[in-house]
Amino acid sequence: MDSNTLFFGPWSATLRGEELVDIRHHGSPVLRGLRAVVRNHNWLTLTPTVLSARTSESPGFLELVLDLGWGGLGARYAGEVTFRFEPDGLAVAFRGTAMEDFSSNRIGLVVLHRPDDAGTAVTVTAPDGGTTVSVFPERISPHQPFRDIAAMSWEREGMSYRLDFEGDVFETEDQRNWTDASFKTYSTPLSKPFPVRYRAGDEVRQSIRLSARHSVRVLDEVTGQVPELGATILAEISSSPSAASCTVPASSAAERAAPLKQPLDARIVADSADDAVGLVRQLPLDRVRRLGVYGAGTHVTEKELWVAVAEEAAKLGFQGELMAGARSHFTELNRNPGSALPEAAGITYSITPQMHAVETEAVLETLPMQRLTAEEALRIGNGRPLHVGPITLAPRFNAVSTEPPTAAELTPGGAPEPSPFAAAWLLGSIAALSIPGVASLNYGDLAEVEPARQLLQQLAVLHSCDVLKATRSTEIAVYPVRTGDGTRCFVANLTPRAAVVRLSGSGDSPGAGRDLELSAWQTATVQLP
Structure with a gap:
């Protein structure tokens, strides 16, 4: 039998004769089939014939209309079946007409479940x-x-599916009784009298709509706490012209720090112990909570530099924490685990998703890998508090350059443009990195752009609140935070298309919960009880 496959948005299905089969959503199987059937008074099925087919398509829908005739067994029946694909659902409508007087046990639409x-x-x-x-x-x-x-x-593979029926009351039978590979939902209920006598011209109208939502369930299980969240104001301070494009001169560090009322996390880049000591003397140490030092060429904490900074900071009455590790990628920490000095109170490294690729898909694929690097860094540091940052979308500097950067490379590229994508990626990153042992996250200059800045501010005030477990979705980021008045769920659409998300709690039944309609890259906040 001839068949062809239809594609529209996230949906695909194959038309096999008059039946739509192998219905999928984003490639995942959903239903075995949708079709209209006509059965006579002895439960024998009339043979369908496709008389004509016509399609129409626009950016908002794909529609297929089949003119059908059913015949055989001494009976004739006519009808029209319309399949309509839309981004958030698939609808099938049936209009049937008796061509002559006819007794039937069933006329109408059936769903074949997997x-x-x-x-x-x-x-x-x-x-x-x-x-x-x-x-x-x-x-x-x-x-x-x-x-x-x-x-x-019902729910399947991270999605919530719903079928809505109109035109009759439906029920489901287990077709495996007859060795069919399906469950079937049909009308009319067998509890009603049959056969039904139809006169010539009598009509039957029914419709079924299949809709899909991303399904994320928030579980009553704590997976971590909200880390301390911050942004880079000073970046690293350095006396070395070859250190990095985003460092600031030591002479301006104290001046730029003066208006800030928040505690500082200072990271020094130096060529020598003497340079490092000179930089420490210029810092407002009474407001510095954490202090780290890194070699300008190695990008990791060198023992000689660390000892010099520790001794000078102690002389100056520094009361904060001394950190060690890498100021660049996890790569440098992983290749130089000795840089996580046992004397240090905390471990550091930074993240950028665009070291090797800048495509949106590649940037999003880094999110689960961020968690993996954090878990490995905690292992290297023997569980000491982990401070990740700056975390930036664009690279801050080239950690593997073979020669000093050019003037163009030393010129900062400026803050990212305002972008919903930045906020969505930010939430995905925070969700990935909120694991036990991660003490702080610093998001570079993302705090300078909307709506990422607003999202970061909302989350920062929830420091130390419990983060609950949520079922995973590759396209939706959900960050549930337990507060005094319930669970505040931060949600982000990690796709360039609109998405509907069904957010439910651990006690909700399948199909229950809050539905959110999110535009491309949109973030939202939902309060659950």
Whole structure:
């Protein structure tokens, strides 16, 4: 039988004769099929024929209309089936007409569910709005597992799916009884009398809509706390012209720090112990909470530099923490684990997602790897507090250059342009790095752009609050924070297209929860009880 595959937005399906089969969402299988059937008074199925097919498409939909005829067994029936794909759903509408007097046990739409849905929880909504939580049976059910259906919802592979039925009351049977590889949801319920006598010209109208939402469930399980969150104001301070493009001269460090009322995390880049000591003397140490020093050429903490800074800071009455590690990528820390000096109170390294690639997809793919680097850094530091930053979208400097940077390379590129993407990536990064042992995160100049700045401010005041576990989604970042009045969920759409997210708590049934409509890269905040 001829077939062809249809694609629209996240949806795909194959038209096989008059039936739409292998319905998928973002490539993941959802349903076995959707079709209209006509069965006579003896439960024998009339043979369908596609008389004509026409399609229309726009940026907002793809529509396929089939003119059908059913025949055989001494009967004739006619109808029209319309399949309409939209970004957030797939609808099928049926209009059937009796061409002559006809007795039938079933006329209308059927849904074929996948056999591997067995064991999956499902919420059934009745015509009166009441809901029942059940499950697709694992053992072959002799009787209808679901009855009195106006809608049904279930979750599969990180998505929440819902079917809404109109035109009749539906129910589900386990077709594995007849060795069919499916569960079938159909109308009319077998509890109603049959056959039904149709007169010539009588019509049957039904419709079914399949909708999809990203499903993220917040669990009552603490996975960490909100780290201290900050942004780079001074960057590193350095007396070396070859240290990096984002360093500031030592002479201006104290002046730029003066208006700030927050404690500082200072990181010194030096060529020698004498240079490092000179820089320490220029710092407002009474307001410095953490202090680190790194070699201008190695980008890691060198023992000689660290000892010189520690001794001078002690003489000057420094009461904060001395850190060690790398000022650049995790690479340098990983290759020089000895730079995580055992005397240091905390360990450092920085992150940029654009060392090797600048494409959006590649930048997003770095998010789960950030967590992996943090876990490895905690291992290298034997569990000492980890301070990650600056974390910047664009590289701050070239840690592997073979010659001093040119004048162009020494010129800062400026703050990122205002961008929803920056905020979405920021939330994904914070969610990835909020694990036990990560004490602080510094997000470079992202705090200078909207809406990332506002998001960072909202999260910073939640320092030390518990972060709850959420089911993973590659396209949606969810950061649930337990507060005194419930759970505040920060959500980001990590895609360049609109997305609908169903956010639910651990006690919600399948299909229940809050629905959020997010535009491309949008971030939002939702309060759960």
